[in-house]
Amino acid sequence: MPVQSHVDANYRFIAAYNEVNARIAQRQQALTLYVTLVVSLLAALVALKPGEAQARLPIEWLVLGFPVASTCLAFLNYKTESALTNLRHFLSTLERLNNAHLALPSYNTDPRWSQSANKARRFHDFASAVLVAAGNAIAIGAVSKIYPERIADNRPVIWVTAMVAVVCVIALLMMPKLSYRPADPA
Secondary structure: OOOOOOOOHHHHHHHHHHHHHHHHHHHHHHHHHHHHHHHHHHHHHHHOOOOOOHHHOOHHHHHOHHHHHHHHHHHHHHHHHHHHHHHHHHHHHHHOHHHHHHOOOOOOOOHHHHHHHHHHHHHHHHHHHHHHHHHHHHHHHHHHHHOHHHHHHOHHHHHHHHHHHHHHHHHHHHHHHHOOOOOOOO
């Protein structure tokens, strides 16, 4: 006779929570990566001060690194928020097995808990949006001050940087709309 094996719901719950914790850590790492990229790009802009080699330096291309970093942060936050929402739906399903959510506190099933978690996580979205706005504004200011002639000849670079930054800030501020919300209690 073949032996059937299955994983107990408790182990599935623990595994899913480990995945939730990993996703939260990834979200923090994405923010760290963004700050590192922006500071590095700003340092490169300052280090490549105008001089004899100025005409050969690809300053315009370097400035485009700021909107690329901002876009990547928005995409990584979207990916993480989607994964967290999916995992929390799964956890809520496990919490509801045999109506356990009616007898035990259920973090992912009871709206009181999930709404508080969503409100707290919203500050990550605020921090991300502020960093994107500030990083791009500082970049535009620095490049305009350090390389005024080059930027005067290449205004589209500034406009692209500004427009992408605005779109990323809006996307980051709208991220909570993706946050997990429990189904109506049953």
